[in-house]
Amino acid sequence: MLIIIDKFRSLPNAVKGILFFILLTRMTYFMVWPFIAIILSSEYNLSPVEVGLMMTASAYISFMVGVYGGVLSDIYERRIVIVIGCLIAVSAYATLGFASDPVTFSLGLVLVGISYSFIDAPSKAIGSDLLEGTDLREFSLQARYFFVNIAAVSGPLIGLMAGLNAQKFTFYVTAISYIPFAIYAVKHLKTEVHISLCRKINIGINQRLKLVITNTPFLISLLAGFLAFLLFSQIETTLPQYLHLTNSETAIKLITILFSTNAIVVIAVQPFAVHYLERFSTSFKISLGASLFCLAYAMMYAVNSDSTVSWVLIAILYSISEAILMPNVSIQLDKLSSKENRGTFLGVASMVVLGIYTGPLVGGILLESFGKEFFLILSLACISVVAVQSILNNSLTNKGSLEN
Numbered sequence: 183m184l185i186i187i188d189k190f191r192s193l194p195n196a197v198k199g200i201l202f203f204i205l206l207t208r209m210t211y212f213m214v215w216p217f218i219a220i221i222l223s224s225e226y227n228l229s230p231v232e233v234g235l236m237m238t239a240s241a242y243i244s245f246m247v248g249v250y251g252g253v254l255s256d257i258y259e260r261r262i263v264i265v266i267g268c269l270i271a272v273s274a275y276a277t278l279g280f281a282s283d284p285v286t287f288s289l290g291l292v293l294v295g296i297s298y299s300f301i302d303a304p305s306k307a308i309g310s311d312l313l314e315g316t317d318l319r320e321f322s323l324q325a326r327y328f329f330v331n332i333a334a335v336s337g338p339l340i341g342l343m344a345g346l347n348a349q350k351f352t353f354y355v356t357a358i359s360y361i362p363f364a365i366y367a368v369k370h371l372k373t374e375v376h377i378s379l380c381r382k383i384n385i386g387i388n389q390r391l392k393l394v395i396t397n398t399p400f401l402i403s404l405l406a407g408f409l410a411f412l413l414f415s416q417i418e419t420t421l422p423q424y425l426h427l428t429n430s431e432t433a434i435k436l437i438t439i440l441f442s443t444n445a446i447v448v449i450a451v452q453p454f455a456v457h458y459l460e461r462f463s464t465s466f467k468i469s470l471g472a473s474l475f476c477l478a479y480a481m482m483y484a485v486n487s488d489s490t491v492s493w494v495l496i497a498i499l500y501s502i503s504e505a506i507l508m509p510n511v512s513i514q515l516d517k518l519s520s521k522e523n524r525g526t527f528l529g530v531a532s533m534v535v536l537g538i539y540t541g542p543l544v545g546g547i548l549l550e551s552f553g554k555e556f557f558l559i560l561s562l563a564c565i566s567v568v569a570v571q572s573i574l575n576n577s578l579t580n581k582g583s584l585e586n
Contacts, residue, residue: 186453189321196371197309197322203363204305205329207271210359212337213344214352221350226284234542236288241539244295245532251300252307252529253387260304260311260525261371267300268364275357279350290353297360303528308371310516310524320464320513324456327509328449335445390526399577400518400527406468406570407511407534413475413564414508415541417444417500420549420556421482427549428487436490440497447501455506464514465575469568471507475500476564483557 190198214221222233255263274293281287306323313319341352394400421440426433459467478500485492511534519527548556 248299
């Protein structure tokens, strides 16, 4: 643990500042976002299907616009794009706060997605710019995932204690949290490394995007990431539905226990996973995480749905898998990004998040069609992530390069 703390202290101030504001903004985000479906159904009387369609459509629309945030951060200063993203976030969450109809609320959801893309890719790129060629580059992305998990645990608890959960007023709190982030970006996120690269590379937006779609290893990694996020999303969406269908009386209590176990285990395990798996390749770590997910889903099929102890043990297993798999998806995409067009690559890399928004629809169809057997389908699907990693390694070998 001391090694982890020493590594964090060694990070540049700009990277530590970004991590702090990621923690702050995501904490306020998680005060209300887990309850977004409740707000939509209670405020606008929308059905679960309508809620799902609204959120999925908003995510895909916002990605198509948001991908340009990464591209623009390669052409202009990254901090400028981050500031624009923060301003969009302020407008987005304010829109969600005062929205009085589903259309306005949908607009707010789209703006939230765009703001995320305008902040996420450039802020990651700054860390990679400053830490190019050091072992701290990978560590900074691990730290980012760790801070987001801290926010995911503490946000709802803080909101609950403050009486802000499932309240539209909380959107204004989230909006305000982005203002100091924008101010910090203006004052402290000017990176000479990136500016010097900008002066050397003078190509347009379409040419930069073409470099991404012609980079085969990156696209293979992107596919693996999308699949990983889609499979991971079943834990948060389809699994609770299954538990509710099998025993509605105990489902709420069991789901709460599983979610709490997941949060605690991920936060506890990730630092150890970072340290003890450091010498292994990123591809191996992704394959290991996917294999553990494969085992967890197979156990879900085999377990008695009334056995709380069994479900907790499964939760521990898939939480260990998450701690290994999910941060390494981002790390691999970062490693395969072009140094000169890192913002563009990382902007497109945010496409993996669409797996989370597609997951509920895919999982719902599988659960309705196959019942409990859908866990076996998910288990087999996890093997596809391992297979894609094998294809990626072959592609990199043929190119005479190694991703790690």
